[in-house]
Amino acid sequence: MELYLNRVTKQYGNKIACDRISLRMKSGVYGLLGANGAGKTTLMRMICGVMTPTSGEITYDGIDVRQEAYRDVLGYLPQNFGYYPDFRVQDFMMYLAALKGLPKNPACERTASLLRLVSLEKESKRKIKTLSGGMKQRLGIAQALLNDPKILILDEPTAGLDPKERVKFRNLISRLGQDRIVLLSTHIVSDVEYIAGEILMMKDGQILHQGSRDEIIRTIHGKIWECCVPETNAEQLCTEHTVINLRNSGKDIILRVISDTIPRENAVSAEPTLEDLYLYYFQEEAEQ
């Protein structure tokens, strides 16, 4: 089982959305991290065959992305996915099951079990337009799993889910990643931190880092600092450095700062997290 991307590029006029991306993905959960406009969605669309790369190739076990056999093993939850407002939940699932080539009876059984999985079994007769945002997102997740895909692409899957649903969803993804390739993109760093075996950091259409959480965090080792400063000095420090966190401690303020050098004499080096890494690479976007 291998999803292979070979120098995949997407160019819109002068803008390069994805720049010669090469990846080999085997079973497991891959978290795609990047700021808005980094090229995450473009990359996912190309992997799903709904956008043609300007150059490069995408294959799964030698099957080209353009082939029906490739789509047969693909599950996709797009960002802001569309639906048919007047369709009932059950009908929507049955329609997509037919599109994915599932015969009627297995499709019925699979629909029932997936709706149970995403806690929508009681809503199966409701029209989609009457569902809440979180329910629609869960329906999107359920449809992506209809054909028991070998490649599961999830673009911002936790958007609109409440914390309880997010935890449930994370656990589900962890289980699914055992015997398939799961690629998910998100802005919520903690989602990726908990479940992704491998993290892909994307910026300006390129993969900056690829590796396990610990491996990529190592790149900012010694650049995260914590210091306790009076309120008057805190503001000055905020303008000079990227401040990740700021909390009051009596009269003083405790700051968590990203800096290549020690920001203050009393600052102490802290253990970096994935969020620190995210902010380190995307400080400009974060400030915007």
Next chain:
Amino acid sequence: MKEFWTLVSFEYRKILGKRSVKIALLLTLFLSVFSIWGTLMGSYYIEGELFESNAEAMKKDRAYARELSGRILDDKLLMETADAYQTIPDSAAVYQSTEEYQKNARKYSSIYSLARQVYDTPNVRFGAPEMGTLDPARAEQFYEIRELCMTKQIENAPISENAKEIMMQYSAEVKEPWIFSYSDGYTRFMTIMATSGVMAAFVMAICLAPLFAGEYSNHTDQLLLSARYGKGKLIKAKFFTGFSMTGIVTLLVTLQSYVQSMLTFGFDGGNANVQIYDALFPYPLTLKQAALLQSICVFFACMCMSALTMFFSSRMKSAFGVIILSVLLLCVPMFVKVSAYPLLGYLLFHLMPANMMQYDYIFSMIPYEIAGVVIPPYVMMPVTALCLCIILIPFAYRGFKHHQIVS
């Protein structure tokens, strides 16, 4: 194959689930029904006074025409008509209001309207007084005069000598003498079919505009195109749905117009020459054949319109834009008249979907000519429509298959 039919059933559900589609279909049915019965509503007034209702007039004229049905249209019948029209006093301002017309001449009014088509000249209008004074010698020459008119019209047409010769052959094949028959059922059906056909094409443009464009604007395209059958069976299912729905709607509208026309006006006249309705009609066809040919032209014109709509839908991002473009393409040619010079432009213009439904264009005296082969419009139109469908569908197929999700 099972999946294909499942996908077709879902496509039908998507189309028929829309309120706009339900309203458009009901409105088409209502207008189609009304356009036949509408002519019977209202009354005929003479000098401000109610004379008779249109429904009564239709029944009366039908009874008179049926009395003459089966008779040969010859000098004897023409002179009988002349005798009846002679009784109308010259002083009458409106001859229909005279007792003499109602009593003697009205029963021959169908014969008079035929005679008028043949005897009318650009300089002398053949009115009721001229009918009353018809010379027996001219009555005897009815078919010769008609043939002269036909020859003159064909000779003046901007077509090749070869085409003129073929048209003359067609005209010569018209069986003479004609047997008169009441034929309002068929003639009304043919008149109404042009309107009903345009309405069917219009409603199909509304129904099919979102077929592909709706998926783009709903953002369901991502789910569809990434699914196993999204770039193959689904597109075929969409085309099947589009064409089958067009076929069903057009057939239903045609059937409704036919049955309603026949039940209202009568089934008579199907085997009579079209010439008993349109004396200068060039082709040797019966009314039943002409009605069938027109229905076929309407059917294929609607199919062509649907193919165009599906093509636009696959290439445009909004269903609204597709509707605007399709409706413009359908309706604008109905309000435009094109000169026969240059001939190519004239002939191509008549191959627009709305023009393919018009009696005058379907049975035009100007045929098509390809590599020396002369093709009557009623053959050329459905064949062209079919070819256009065959050409457009692969482009529409590719339009959806290669659609790029960018927004």
